[in-house]
Amino acid sequence: MSSINADAVAALRSETIDWRFKGMPASAHGSTLGELVGADLFEGGFVGPLVVLDEPALEHNIRVMAQWCDSVGLALAPHGKTTMAPQLFQRQFEHGAWGLTTANISQLRVYRAFGVSRILMANQLVDPFALRWLADELDRDPSFEFTCWVDSVEGVARMTETLTRPVDVLLELGGPAGRTGVRSLEDAVEIAEAVRKSPVLRLVGAGGYEGALAHGTEDEELAKIDTYMSRLRELITRLAADGHFDGVEQVIATAGGSAYFDQVAEGLTKPWPDGLPVLGVLRSGSYLIHDDGLYRRMSPFSRKHRLPGGEPFRPAMHAWSQVTSHPEPGLALLTMGRRDVSYDQELPEPQQVRHLDGSTEDLHGASISALNDQHAYLRLGSQQVEVGEWVRCGLSHPCTVFDKWQLLPVVDGTRVVDLVRTFF
Numbered sequence: 001m002s003s004i005n006a007d008a009v010a011a012l013r014s015e016t017i018d019w020r021f022k023g024m025p026a027s028a029h030g031s032t033l034g035e036l037v038g039a040d041l042f043e044g045g046f047v048g049p050l051v052v053l054d055e056p057a058l059e060h061n062i063r064v065m066a067q068w069c070d071s072v073g074l075a076l077a078p079h080g081k082t083t084m085a086p087q088l089f090q091r092q093f094e095h096g097a098w099g100l101t102t103a104n105i106s107q108l109r110v111y112r113a114f115g116v117s118r119i120l121m122a123n124q125l126v127d128p129f130a131l132r133w134l135a136d137e138l139d140r141d142p143s144f145e146f147t148c149w150v151d152s153v154e155g156v157a158r159m160t161e162t163l164t165r166p167v168d169v170l171l172e173l174g175g176p177a178g179r180t181g182v183r184s185l186e187d188a189v190e191i192a193e194a195v196r197k198s199p200v201l202r203l204v205g206a207g208g209y210e211g212a213l214a215h216g217t218e219d220e221e222l223a224k225i226d227t228y229m230s231r232l233r234e235l236i237t238r239l240a241a242d243g244h245f246d247g248v249e250q251v252i253a254t255a256g257g258s259a260y261f262d263q264v265a266e267g268l269t270k271p272w273p274d275g276l277p278v279l280g281v282l283r284s285g286s287y288l289i290h291d292d293g294l295y296r297r298m299s300p301f302s303r304k305h306r307l308p309g310g311e312p313f314r315p316a317m318h319a320w321s322q323v324t325s326h327p328e329p330g331l332a333l334l335t336m337g338r339r340d341v342s343y344d345q346e347l348p349e350p351q352q353v354r355h356l357d358g359s360t361e362d363l364h365g366a367s368i369s370a371l372n373d374q375h376a377y378l379r380l381g382s383q384q385v386e387v388g389e390w391v392r393c394g395l396s397h398p399c400t401v402f403d404k405w406q407l408l409p410v411v412d413g414t415r416v417v418d419l420v421r422t423f424f
């Protein structure tokens with residue numbers, strides 16, 4: 001059973017609020033995060049722009065994914081890079097997460113600072129300083145379980161020449177025009193042989209990231225994912241037949257982001273050749289926050305050919321900013337910009353205005369046409385906004401929102417029910 005140190009997470013709520021955190025009430029400077037719980041988002045002194053998390057949506061997304069993984073027989077090692085928020089990791093562990101995925105050694109150090117006990121690194125680790133630190137950490141804490149990927153004979157050599165203690169690895173399979181990961185079965189077999197010869201590495205499975213191989217939900221794109229999953233199965237079956245997993249109690253087969261996890265589940269949970277004790281591990285991260293753009297379009301629970309039985313995830317992040325200028329009819333400028341919200345997939349989606357009297361109105365036909373560092377260009381339809389009013393925007397791609405915020409209020413309606421710290 002994997003875990004996180006609850007005391008270390010709880011201690012975050014004792015941290016003092018001050019000028020380091022964007023958007024926080026000046027009246028709360030000197031208070032702790034915990035003391036700000038209960039404040040009202042609009043009456044409590046918060047200043048725009050602000051990105052807030054929606055508590056009911058968070059709880060829904062965590063529960064839906066945990067239940068679905070259970071129902072299809074997959075373990076979940078959510079990718080922590082999406083939020084880098086130990087308070088959210090804790091909630092994922094409370095809902096049965098098997099482990100936590102990291103992209104690199106710095107994220108891993110954050111996880112270890114909060115006592116995360118099982119970490120899957122979805123990359124090859126070749127930095128000698130990082131490898132030495134990892135070996136010390138594994139020696140220091142015998143309950144720490146770690147696995148990383150290998151995708152080249154050179155990578156195996158770098159790890160072998162630096163490591164002074166055993167480390168478990170997974171063979172990473174890539175695909176044509178993809179990212180990291182070995183491209184052919186022959187090369188994979190050669191790397192597995194190099195691992196077999198390494199006195200410190202042990203091969204415990206294989207995996208990869210199908211999300212780097214397809215970019216839409218048309219049949220042609222979905223077929224790329226099925227092809228990838230078949231190749232991954234072929235690789236694991238071949239490695240098993242060659243005896244690479246002899247003596248391994250649990251062979252790990254891992255894939256999965258938040259766009260194609262239905263096909264990943266099918267590939268990982270179909271029966272394996274006789275007696276091969278495979279644990280399918282899904283690594284979705286963005287599902288937790290979901291969005292009003294990329295993942296709304298891509299998620300198997302909400303796209304056109306919907307996965308039966310799954311409840312759609314709900315967008316759990318929104319940006320609130322104020323109208324700072326209304327220089328010409330149809331154009332208003334908001335106090336948020338690229339420093340505050342994502343823009344790598346789509347521009348923010350204006351959804352609601354909060355008028356000066358506190359009433360709210362859904363926006364129709366409004367759009368954001370451009371973002372500068374500190375400004376958003378709000379193009380209005382027939383509705384009007386006034387200088388000083390708040391506008392709520394939906395965002396696309398949670399991973400590139402969270403890194404812009406070290407502290408995010410979690411709200412239920414307009415009441416702040418928690419404050420979440422991030423570590424990027």
Ligand SMILES: Cc1ncc(COP(=O)(O)O)c(C=O)c1O
Pocket residue numbers: 079082122208209211256257258259283284285286287399
């Ligand atoms: C290797 C790897 N695994 C898992 C994920 C999680 O994917 P998602 O953000 O779609 O949930 C990512 C995201 O980029 C990734 O790079």
